[in-house]
Amino acid sequence: GAGVSQSPSNKVTEKGKDVELRCDPISGHTALYWYRQSLGQGLEFLIYFQGNSAPDKSGLPSDRFSAERTGGSVSTLTIQRTQQEDSAVYLCASSLLGVDGQFFGPGTRLTVL
Amino acid sequence: AQSVTQLDSQVPVFEEAPVELRCNYSSSVSVYLFWYVQYPNQGLQLLLKYLSGSTLVKGINGFEAEFNKSQTSFHLRKPSVHISDTAEYFCAANAGNNRKLIWGLGTSLAVNP
Numbered sequence: 001g002a003g004v005s006q007s008p009s010n011k012v013t014e015k016g017k018d019v020e021l022r023c024d025p026i027s028g029h030t031a032l033y034w035y036r037q038s039l040g041q042g043l044e045f046l047i048y049f050q051g052n053s054a055p056d057k058s059g060l061p062s063d064r065f066s067a068e069r070t071g072g073s074v075s076t077l078t079i080q081r082t083q084q085e086d087s088a089v090y091l092c093a094s095s096l097l098g099v100d101g102q103f104f105g106p107g108t109r110l111t112v113l
Numbered sequence: 114a115q116s117v118t119q120l121d122s123q124v125p126v127f128e129e130a131p132v133e134l135r136c137n138y139s140s141s142v143s144v145y146l147f148w149y150v151q152y153p154n155q156g157l158q159l160l161l162k163y164l165s166g167s168t169l170v171k172g173i174n175g176f177e178a179e180f181n182k183s184q185t186s187f188h189l190r191k192p193s194v195h196i197s198d199t200a201e202y203f204c205a206a207n208a209g210n211n212r213k214l215i216w217g218l219g220t221s222l223a224v225n226p
Binding site: 004033041042043049056073091093100101102103104105106107 | 136147149155156157158159162203205213214216219
């Protein structure tokens, strides 16, 4: 596609449920990033994939969070046993080279009740 | 460790007035610097970037930024703002081979008629 796409655009779930968020990066982009943006806050880095290298998971806030990237393209961010503090907008970005800047998707707004 | 500081959380300005959004970074190595803009209810988009060369960088929508190594700053400027410039602006930095961007907390620009 022309840009980074994310689905769903909105997700409302109950505390304790698992959720999966999907990201389709720009075709050919080797790097993929997940961020979290809470209301009125900046961007919190979660995880970074680059080609076939091991992902940089240093930003994942707990072991309830995990992500995978299949075939070097689509990525799924999974949050297990969701908590209310997980409510935020989850943003995905991709880039061809790190220095070229990142292209962001529209985000998934997650609300945990 | 790297850090990015946006000195103003909110900047109110009247239409057609000039504006400067301030960004300072700390890094012991050369950095790549970026400004992103997030319009209301939209994703982030790259406004401009500094990689090397000329310290004055021009971006989209009439914005420009100047890299000042001695002051470790990368302030964003526009000589005459429009109502449509109302948005959240984020400064980010990336040092060396680390492609993980370090983000400022954002500056909310409100352009009033």
